[in-house]
Every structure is written in structure tokens, then in C-alpha cells.
Amino acid sequence: MTVYFIGAGPGAADLITVRGARLLATSPVCLYAGSLVPRELLDDCPPDARLVDTAQLNLDQITDELVAADRAGHDVARLHSGDPSVFSAVAEQMRRLDAAGVPYEMVPGVPAFAAAAAALKRELTVPTVGQTVVLTRVAQRATPMPAGEDLATLGRSGALLVLHLAVRYADRVVAELLPHYGPDCPAAVVAFASRADELVLRGTLDDIADQVRAAGITRTAVIIVGRSLGAEQFRDSHLYSSDRERHVC
Structure with a gap:
């Protein structure tokens, strides 16, 4: 069977x-x-x-x-x-x-990061702003991260980061990402995404850890950090552009 x-x-x-x-x-x-x-x-x-x-x-x-x-x-x-x-x-x-x-x-199933994006009403990949999403976590009491996959290294890319299993260590996440993203970089935390008790926090790297602490969030949450979260001025996607060359099969 x-x-x-x-x-x-x-x-x-x-x-x-x-x-x-x-x-x-x-x-x-x-x-x-x-x-x-x-x-x-x-x-x-x-x-x-x-x-x-x-x-x-x-x-x-x-x-x-x-x-x-x-x-x-x-x-x-x-x-x-x-x-x-x-x-x-x-x-x-x-x-x-x-x-x-x-x-x-x-x-396959609906992943937590997709439910979090839905709660935030955000597309995580925005034209000319960010086209890369990195799914990662931090090593604390869990299996160590492989070489080159620490937050300091990943943060150098400037890509949008989605961190699982990390909300207990929000202060550490902020400290490691601040040098690469800056204090004004949009950040969000979504706990219990899609559930009746879903909780959404929006802010920046400067204040998101304080919000997490005040809300008492310790589990079942993702942290999202990146410019795409706050993007308002960007080019329309080429996908639906009237200038796009049409191919008829």
C-alpha cells in the first residue's frame, strides 16, 4: 500500500x-x-x-x-x-x-509563507523591487545551519526573507539583518496564519521585535523582511503589458 x-x-x-x-x-x-x-x-x-x-x-x-x-x-x-x-x-x-x-x-499543501502573504495582502515578488524570496530559519536549539546560510550572509543579498521557527528570537533576527536592510526596512510577523486567531504585525526592522514581545508571540509564526512588503511605486509586470509581444500557438 x-x-x-x-x-x-x-x-x-x-x-x-x-x-x-x-x-x-x-x-x-x-x-x-x-x-x-x-x-x-x-x-x-x-x-x-x-x-x-x-x-x-x-x-x-x-x-x-x-x-x-x-x-x-x-x-x-x-x-x-x-x-x-x-x-x-x-x-x-x-x-x-x-x-x-x-x-x-x-x-503538496499551502505553505505558511503563502498564507502569511495572503494575510498581509501582499505579493512577495514585485517588479523592479524584489524578485527573490528566501525561505530560511535560525539555528538556536535546532539543527545547526549549513555554512553560508546564516542570516548575515543571506542578508547581503537584500532579498525578501521569510523566517520560519524564528519568532522566539526576533531580537537576534533584527540585530543580524539591520546592517544589511536598515532600520526602515518593512517587516511583518504573521502568527497562526489563516486560523481564527490569526495575528498580523506590521512595522519595520526598527520596531518589529518590540511588537512581537508586546503581543506575546512565541510560536507558529513567520517573520518576513524586505522592501517588497512596502512597495507602492513600481513598474507594472511585463506579463500583462500591452507592449508585450504576443505569440499564438
Whole structure:
């Protein structure tokens, strides 16, 4: 059978994809990250489905559940928050399944940074202002960052940065980015994007850490820093330009 790594989306239950919802409704086993995945999604599982909250399980225990389901001939819906392609800890699970000979597929989901951009009502890539988005995090109590991927290095590009798993260290983020972006650079924090308790903070590098502290945000948030956030005067995109050469196929 098959293990489906399904992106459950950023928080709102109705932001799962149609494919993800269909697989969830037909899989006899569902493993889900209980601290992040909306409980409403579990209502779409078959009535007699085995539901396993992985919040307190280690990698070995999770792998055992997936392998046992496969050996019993059951498809598995493995729900991860956001999109499984970034910061999801899916890679090590797939490596274990490869070793065990268990087939799997990945089902994309709406990532947190996309939900944050929607909350801010912003396109992150703006013509002539910024065309590059860097998704990253900081190393504190987590796995160390590879050489050359520290904020000081990434900040030299001037690209729009989206930081996951970093809101607890907003002061550090600001300190490392100030020399490259300046205190007036637009910055935002979106916590619990797309959920009923969504919280949006808008400001600059000069004040965003103070706003985070005052709001008491400590988790489930992204920090976004870059000129694109405040762009108002910019050229229209070439995509819809009346001067663009038209090609008829």
C-alpha cells in the first residue's frame, strides 16, 4: 500500500487540497501532528480509521506505525502542517521508508509563507523591487545551519526573507539583518496564519521585535523582511503589458 505525506495547509481546515482531502477520506490509518494540524480535518477520516497523534512520538515510533500499516495492507494519510517540502521533517521519514521498502507519495499543501502573504495582502515578488524570496530559519536549539546560510550572509543579498521557527528570537533576527536592510526596512510577523486567531504585525526592522514581545508571540509564526512588503511605486509586470509581444500557438 502507500503512505501519503499530505500537506494539511497553514491552519484553516479548508485550505487542504482536494487531493489531500480525498486521500484523507479513504485512508484507514492517519498519523497527524496534533499540535499543528486542525482537528476538524480528522472528521474527514473514515469512521473506523486508526488515528495516531505523533506529537509525542519519536522517529522510530512513527516509522513503526507506518511500516505496521503497510504490512497490514493499509494506506496511510500522514498529515503535516503547511507543505511537506519545507521544514517538515519528512526527509528522514522517507529515508526510513526507503530502507523498509514501503512506497510513499508526497501531496503538496499551502505553505505558511503563502498564507502569511495572503494575510498581509501582499505579493512577495514585485517588479523592479524584489524578485527573490528566501525561505530560511535560525539555528538556536535546532539543527545547526549549513555554512553560508546564516542570516548575515543571506542578508547581503537584500532579498525578501521569510523566517520560519524564528519568532522566539526576533531580537537576534533584527540585530543580524539591520546592517544589511536598515532600520526602515518593512517587516511583518504573521502568527497562526489563516486560523481564527490569526495575528498580523506590521512595522519595520526598527520596531518589529518590540511588537512581537508586546503581543506575546512565541510560536507558529513567520517573520518576513524586505522592501517588497512596502512597495507602492513600481513598474507594472511585463506579463500583462500591452507592449508585450504576443505569440499564438
